[in-house]
Amino acid sequence: MKLSDSISIKPSLNDNQRIKGEYKIDNFEKIVRLIQKDHLNARDFKDSRDWLKEKVRIDLKQEIADLNSDEKKISGSVKIKLYLTCQNCLCIVESNLKIPVSIILCKKSKKVIKGYEIWEIYEEKIKLNDLIEELIIISLPLYFKHERSEDCIVYDYEPESDRTKTLPFANLKNQLNNDE
Ligand SMILES: [Zn+2]
Structure with missing residues (x-):
């Protein structure tokens, strides 16, 4: 099934068939924008944009929920690898999400x-x-952080070499020296 194809709540030829496929994150515009925004907070900008090519695997099934009403049952899973910013240490962390899906699509639920x-x-x-985009967005953790606290670097930790470079007073001192 192509991403541009639609799932209808009316009975269709695709009923009881699997919707199986492999797509890439950059097929999903909203998710790309969300992650780009998330990465703006990251301390290490090692963002090589490779994450755009990560796979989104879907394995879903659509079934008629009730013959007398226009309702479609969608079940299965969506798997995706995302790179999100740990809200604790602000590093970008790889995260594998497996989203279980069991929904009923309808116009008005009876x-x-x-x-x-x-x-x-x-x-x-x-x-x-x-549909896939919505499923992923609602499954994104509100407060994402490293799974194991051992992996998480403390927020204000900065290697010594970087520290001397960014100390504002060091710059000021240099400026004063130049003025002399
Ligand atoms: Zn962390």
Whole structure:
């Protein structure tokens, strides 16, 4: 299935079929923008933009939820490797997200189906691209940090060599010396 293809809440030929595919992060504009924004806070700008090429693997299934109503059950998972800024030490950290998916797409939900989250959409269909993007965005951690605290460098730690370079007073002293 192409990312530009749509999933319809009406019965379709694709029902009961798997939606399986491998895409790249740069296929998802909103996510790219979010991560670029996140990286602005990072202390080390080793951001080589390679993360744009990381894979997004989807393995989903669409099924008719109820023959009498326009509801589509979507289940499966989305896997993605992201590089996010640790909010504790501000380093960019690799993070593997596996997002379990069990949602019901519909225009107006009529009943609750156990274990499924209701997603109301405005139209009869939603682009696969938009669906995946939404799923990833709502799964992003609000406060991301290193999983193991041992890996996390303290926020205000700065190597000695860098410190002398950035000390404001050192610059001031140099300026005074030059003025003499
Ligand atoms: Zn950290």
